[in-house]
Amino acid sequence: MTSAELTTAPAPSALRIPGPATPYQGDIARYWDGEARPVNLRLGDVDGLYHHHYGIGEVDTAALGGPQDRESENKLIAELHRLESAQADVLLGHLGDIGRGDTLVDAGCGRGGSMVMAHQRFGCSVEGVTLSAKQADFANGRAAELGIDDHVRATVCNMLSTPFATGSAAASWNNESSMYVDLDDLFAEHSRVLKVGGRYVTITGCWNPRYGQPSKWVSQINAHFECNIHSRREYLRAMADNRLVPQAVIDLTPDTLPYWQLRATSSLVTGIEDAFINSYRDGSFQYVLIAADRV
Ligand SMILES: C[S@@+](CC[C@H](N)C(=O)[O-])C[C@H]1O[C@@H](n2cnc3c(N)ncnc32)[C@H](O)[C@@H]1O
Ligand SMILES: CC(C)=CCC/C(C)=C/COP(=O)(O)OP(=O)(O)O
Numbered sequence: 001m002t003s004a005e006l007t008t009a010p011a012p013s014a015l016r017i018p019g020p021a022t023p024y025q026g027d028i029a030r031y032w033d034g035e036a037r038p039v040n041l042r043l044g045d046v047d048g049l050y051h052h053h054y055g056i057g058e059v060d061t062a063a064l065g066g067p068q069d070r071e072s073e074n075k076l077i078a079e080l081h082r083l084e085s086a087q088a089d090v091l092l093g094h095l096g097d098i099g100r101g102d103t104l105v106d107a108g109c110g111r112g113g114s115m116v117m118a119h120q121r122f123g124c125s126v127e128g129v130t131l132s133a134k135q136a137d138f139a140n141g142r143a144a145e146l147g148i149d150d151h152v153r154a155t156v157c158n159m160l161s162t163p164f165a166t167g168s169a170a171a172s173w174n175n176e177s178s179m180y181v182d183l184d185d186l187f188a189e190h191s192r193v194l195k196v197g198g199r200y201v202t203i204t205g206c207w208n209p210r211y212g213q214p215s216k217w218v219s220q221i222n223a224h225f226e227c228n229i230h231s232r233r234e235y236l237r238a239m240a241d242n243r244l245v246p247q248a249v250i251d252l253t254p255d256t257l258p259y260w261q262l263r264a265t266s267s268l269v270t271g272i273e274d275a276f277i278n279s280y281r282d283g284s285f286q287y288v289l290i291a292a293d294r295v
């Protein structure tokens with residue numbers, strides 16, 4: 001083997017499925033391969049759980065430093081991270097009774113923070129897929145560092161066409177990753193991979209049909225992330241068409257606003273904060289959790 005072949009050879013744990021299915025997926029793979037925003041990396045550095053989703057819950061003001069506190073920036077970062085991990089905890093809490101022998105699927109796993117949390121909570125195996133080779137390598141590297149790479153694995157793969165056996169997963173989820181795909185195709189694949197009686201959970205931002213059409217803020221979020229936010233109605237319709245029966249639909253909008261208001265005061269702002277705050281406030285956009293049973 002030449003040195004060039006050696007450097008491009010996949011890590012033993014990283015199963016690679018070749019090529020994005022569409023030019024759009026190629027763009028998304030490049031986007032996440034190139035992503036290195038401090039608002040994500042510095043939060044992940046707090047405890048080694050790297051998330052690409054937002055936070056929920058009340059801000060613990062006692063945990064924040066005052067204006068004279070030289071540690072105030074680090075405290076603010078730790079608090080934002082605590083709220084993001086709290087979001088993942090809520091998602092995992094809706095997966096149902098998961099045993100150590102079960103396998104879970106994280107569709108659009110990012111850098112793998114939720115996968116690690118799922119394994120630590122249930123002792124089970126977790127298979128994640130992402131379009132980004134950089135993210136998969138990062139997630140597999142973290143799993144190896146934690147000594148859990150025998151249970152937690154990220155694969156470079158399209159979530160609409162995964163290598164997982166039909167009926168093999170006890171539960172599966174999308175954490176802020178469903179706005180990159182067609183929902184009918186997505187739920188058809190979850191429905192295939194889940195065992196009957198298995199649980200599907202998503203936390204997502206969706207536009208509110210009561211507003212009428214996607215607002216300018218929603219369009220701004222789409223442009224910022226190169227994604228395509230769906231309406232709440234689209235989620236429920238596509239689930240119904242794919243043997244996924246909702247057991248809980250929870251509006252997390254009031255729970256995520258404190259995270260955004262705190263984030264807007266930090267030095268790590270990215271410029272998208274006002275679009276989230278304004279659209280949550282004018283009712284055009286909602287942050288929701290939907291948990292559904294595969295029937
Ligand atoms: C906002 S990040 C969310 C990451 C993760 N769920 C989390 O909570 O940290 C979106 C993720 O969706 C993934 N993604 C988007 N489209 C995908 C597709 N068609 N197949 C697999 N992953 C996809 C991206 O690669 C990225 O990892
Ligand atoms: C709720 C919606 C509409 C989410 C869109 C998907 C997305 C990009 C999520 C956060 O990723 P990130 O953690 O990389 O973003 P940021 O850098 O803004 O923290």
Ligand SMILES: [Mg+2]
Nearest residue numbers: 039040052053
């Ligand atoms: Mg983030």
